Amino acid sequence: MKQTVIIFIISALIGLAGGYTYFQFTGKSQAADAKQKTAAVQKETNDSKETVSASSKEGDILQQKGCLSCHSVSKLNLQGGTTGPDLSNAYKEVEGKHGKPIEEFLKAPTSAVMSGVIKSHPLTNEERAAIIKVLKTASEK
Structure with missing residues (x-):
């Protein structure tokens, strides 16, 4: 029994030390990773086809206000987070889902x-008017 407890404690210490060491040497956090991914997606979007580039301009307000941290707008080729729903049809669907116009x-919000x-x-x-304009454009595609 004593040997099992010692092995458990040593294993726990090795695991904690390994995690600490990893984050010390990589210097990365989840927030930094998310920012890097967002920047990479935005660069990728800007470097691709002209239609995607035009969509990126349309979606600048969504990027600036942080909407793309949780939401995507697939009809405008705007990749974002997956926490929230895709906003491609939000202009038409918000009133039905939430009982009030967008x-x-x-x-x-409700x-x-x-x-x-x-x-x-x-x-x-x-800002609200610009977001609504972008969502209306997405819903019309």
Whole structure:
């Protein structure tokens, strides 16, 4: 029994030391990895076809406001996070899903997650209008 406890403690220490060493030498965190991936996706988008480049310009406001951290807009070839739903049809679907037009939803969301996001990072009228314009364009494709 004593030998089993000693082996467990040594194994735990080796595991903790290995994890600590890995993060010390790589100097990476999940946040840094996410930023690098977002930058790589944006560069890849800008370097590809002209239509994708045009879509990237359309999606600049979504990138600036952090929408693409959780959402993608596949109809505009904007790759983003997978936490939230694809926003390609949000312009048409938000009212049916959330009971209010998209402009009102972006002012005061009915979903708990988006409510927290908007409270922490409120949108100006101009930003809201730009986001709605991009989502309308996506829904028309």
